[in-house]
Amino acid sequence: MSATILMWSVTIAHVLLAVAMVCQAIRFIRGPRAQDRVMAFDAFYVSSMLLLLTFGIRTGTTLYFEAALVISLLGFVSTVALAKFLMRGEVIE
Amino acid sequence: MTHLAELPAWAQLLASFFILVGAFVTLIGAVGLLTLRSFYDRIHVPTLGSTWGAGGILLASIIIFSVLQSRAVLHEVLIAIFLTVTMPVVLMLLGRAALYRDRTEGVETVPPMEAVSGLPEDAPDETDGK
Numbered sequence: 001m002s003a004t005i006l007m008w009s010v011t012i013a014h015v016l017l018a019v020a021m022v023c024q025a026i027r028f029i030r031g032p033r034a035q036d037r038v039m040a041f042d043a044f045y046v047s048s049m050l051l052l053l054t055f056g057i058r059t060g061t062t063l064y065f066e067a068a069l070v071i072s073l074l075g076f077v078s079t080v081a082l083a084k085f086l087m088r089g090e091v092i093e
Numbered sequence: 094m095t096h097l098a099e100l101p102a103w104a105q106l107l108a109s110f111f112i113l114v115g116a117f118v119t120l121i122g123a124v125g126l127l128t129l130r131s132f133y134d135r136i137h138v139p140t141l142g143s144t145w146g147a148g149g150i151l152l153a154s155i156i157i158f159s160v161l162q163s164r165a166v167l168h169e170v171l172i173a174i175f176l177t178v179t180m181p182v183v184l185m186l187l188g189r190a191a192l193y194r195d196r197t198e199g200v201e202t203v204p205p206m207e208a209v210s211g212l213p214e215d216a217p218d219e220t221d222g223k
C-alpha cells in the first residue's frame with residue numbers, strides 16, 4: 001500500500017518537475033533580454049538536477065547522483081561565465 | 094520498484110511528503126519565472142528551486158538510501174551545500190550585470206549610479222570595487 005504511495009509520489013514529482021522545466025524553457029525562448037535567458041538557463045539546470053535525483057530514487061542506483069553533482073558544478077561555472085560576459089563583454093580579462 | 098517496497102511505512106510516507114514538497118515548490122518557482130513582469134521581480138524565484146525544492150528531494154533521497162542501506166548516506170549533503178553556496182553568488186552576479194546593462198542603456202526604471210553610491214558631489218571619486 002505505502003509502496004504504491006511512494007511510487008505515485010515519485011511519478012507525480014517527475015511530472016511536476018517536467019512542467020517546471022517547460023515553464024523555464026518558455027522563459028528561455030521568450031525572455032526579452034539576455035539576462036532573462038541566462039536566469040532561465042540557471043533555473044533550468046537546477047530543475048534538471050532535481051529530475052535526475054528523482055530518477056535515482058526511482059531506480060535505486062547512486063549513478064544518477066553523480067550526474068546530478070556534475071550538472072550542478074558545470075551549471076554554476078557556466079552561469080558565472082555568462083553573467084561575467086554580460087557585464088564586461090569578455091569572460092577572462 | 095522492488096527496492097522501494099522494502100522500505101518501512103514511515104520512511105515511505107516521509108519520503109513521499111518531502112519529494113512532493115520539493116517538486117511542488119520547484120514548480121511554483123518556475124511558474125513565477127514565467128508570469129512575473131520585470132527582470133528584477135523574476136530574479137527572486139529561482140531561489141525557490143534551490144532551497145526547498147532541492148532540500149526536499151535531497152532529504153527524501155537521504156531518508157530512502159539511508160534506510161535501504163542501513164547506514165547514514167550523506168553524500169546528498171554535498172549537493173545541498175554546493176547549491177547553498179553558489180546560488181547567491183550566481184544571482185548577485187546576474188543582478189549586477191543586469192543593473193549595469195540597464196544603466197548604460199539609460200533605462201528610466203533603475204536607480205542611477207549617484208543615488209546608489211550616496212556620496213556627496215565634492216567627494217573624491219572612489220572605485221566601488223567592481
